[in-house]
Amino acid sequence: xxxxxxxxxxxxxxxxxxxxxxxxxxxxxxxxxxxxxxxxxxxxxxxxxxxxxxxxxxxxxxxxxxxxxxxxxxxxxxxxxxxxxxxxxxxxxxxxxxxxxxxxxxxxxxxxxxxxxxxxxxxxxxxxxxxxxxxxxxxxxxxxxxxxxxxxxxxxxxxxxxxxxxxxxxxxxxxxxxxxxxxxxxxxxxxxxxxxxxxxxxxxxxxxxxxxxxxxxxxxxxxxxxxxxxxxxxxxxxxxxxxxxxxxxxxxxxxxxxxxxxxxxxxxxxxxxxxxxxxxxxxxxxxxxxxxxxxxxxxxxxxxxxxxxxxxxxxxxxxxxxxxxxxxxxxxxxxxxxxxxxxxxxxxxxxxxxxxxxxxxxxxxxxxxxxxxxxxxxxxxxxxxxxxxxxxxxxxxxxxxxxxxx
Numbered sequence: 001x002x003x004x005x006x007x008x009x010x011x012x013x014x015x016x017x018x019x020x021x022x023x024x025x026x027x028x029x030x031x032x033x034x035x036x037x038x039x040x041x042x043x044x045x046x047x048x049x050x051x052x053x054x055x056x057x058x059x060x061x062x063x064x065x066x067x068x069x070x071x072x073x074x075x076x077x078x079x080x081x082x083x084x085x086x087x088x089x090x091x092x093x094x095x096x097x098x099x100x101x102x103x104x105x106x107x108x109x110x111x112x113x114x115x116x117x118x119x120x121x122x123x124x125x126x127x128x129x130x131x132x133x134x135x136x137x138x139x140x141x142x143x144x145x146x147x148x149x150x151x152x153x154x155x156x157x158x159x160x161x162x163x164x165x166x167x168x169x170x171x172x173x174x175x176x177x178x179x180x181x182x183x184x185x186x187x188x189x190x191x192x193x194x195x196x197x198x199x200x201x202x203x204x205x206x207x208x209x210x211x212x213x214x215x216x217x218x219x220x221x222x223x224x225x226x227x228x229x230x231x232x233x234x235x236x237x238x239x240x241x242x243x244x245x246x247x248x249x250x251x252x253x254x255x256x257x258x259x260x261x262x263x264x265x266x267x268x269x270x271x272x273x274x275x276x277x278x279x280x281x282x283x284x285x286x287x288x289x290x291x292x293x294x295x296x297x298x299x300x301x302x303x304x305x306x307x308x309x310x311x312x313x314x315x316x317x318x319x320x321x322x323x324x325x326x327x328x329x330x331x332x333x334x335x336x337x338x339x340x341x342x343x344x345x346x347x348x349x350x351x352x353x354x355x356x357x358x359x360x361x362x363x364x365x366x367x368x369x370x371x372x373x374x375x376x377x378x379x380x381x382x383x384x385x386x387x388x389x390x391x392x393x394x395x396x397x398x399x400x401x402x403x404x405x406x
């Protein structure tokens with residue numbers, strides 16, 4: 001090893017298939033740039049031929065890896081219910097962690113892991129990539145400049161589709177509990193979790209003491225235990241509503257977005273595209289700007305080197321998200337949507353359900369800050385949704401603009 005290489009951060013990745021493969025590719029790019037070394041991976045399944053260099057050692061598990069190799073940073077891309085134990089193990093071994101979302105499965109685990117972070121002095125970045133976008137700062141600046149007047153609410157709209165094969169890809173997929181262990185999978189906590197985290201961030205509700213209440217209205221069209229179509233309504237201690245309307249039972253995938261509603265306009269953020277649109281009352285067209293983002297692993301390396309003052313997606317700033325997740329964990333099972341309101345498209349493992357008019361109900365939920373039940377969706381429960389308590393969460397969906405390039 002050269003002297004230059006000896007001073008580089010030594011990376012390991014746990015979970016290298018599925019989404020984990022994107023972490024492998026990014027780590028390899030860091031290696032090509034001379035910014036880090038990828039020294040090891042861990043996964044019960046080996047990598048494919050040619051996917052890793054001969055210098056990268058492979059282990060079946062993180063404990064085996066830590067026993068054999070010295071590393072500085074571990075990327076954890078493993079099943080949700082393993083996050084707490086693996087992060088604790090890595091940190092107690094003196095390793096910083098990039099932890100995929102959702103970070104943990106309960107507020108109790110959040111508090112316990114926060115204690116581990118404090119005791120070990122390690123850093124924990126959570127894989128909410130949208131929080132690495134420059135759009136976060138841009139929106140805050142627009143609000144501070146009075147571009148939309150007084151902020152009156154925040155909503156998130158997410159309409160994706162997932163096939164039957166998505167829910168059978170792993171034993172934990174679509175589960176609330178697996179073999180007695182809480183998993184808390186579902187549209188709110190996993191596939192569209194970025195919408196939740198980004199909305200909370202832009203609303204200034206990333207910490208528990210910033211959230212007053214959470215209401216949940218959750219349903220499923222698939223034969224699963226978790227929710228696939230939900231509204232979550234959060235209210236901050238300042239009284240600001242944050243409503244999230246989310247589904248993976250749409251007719252096609254559309255770009256999810258966050259709307260910051262104001263007294264004289266609105267700001268729409270397409271967080272997967274890093275686009276910001278500012279709509280001001282009286283102006284016929286929005287002002288659209290495109291922005292960059294910093295990869296979260298790069299951000300963690302910058303903090304380690306002293307090139308930045310803090311993490312873009314610090315574990316501490318996912319406390320509000322974890323309150324929402326914990327509300328989902330403690331809630332009753334999602335209500336099955338009657339078959340009369342669900343159209344199935346495709347066959348076999350590629351088939352996917354489409355909840356009738358779900359896009360309209362999601363748009364109304366965000367615009368009016370109401371749940372499906374309160375809006376009177378024909379497939380929704382008929383009894384009112386009770387107001388939540390701190391430690392629960394909500395979903396809002398804005399009007400449905402279309403992204404346009406800057």
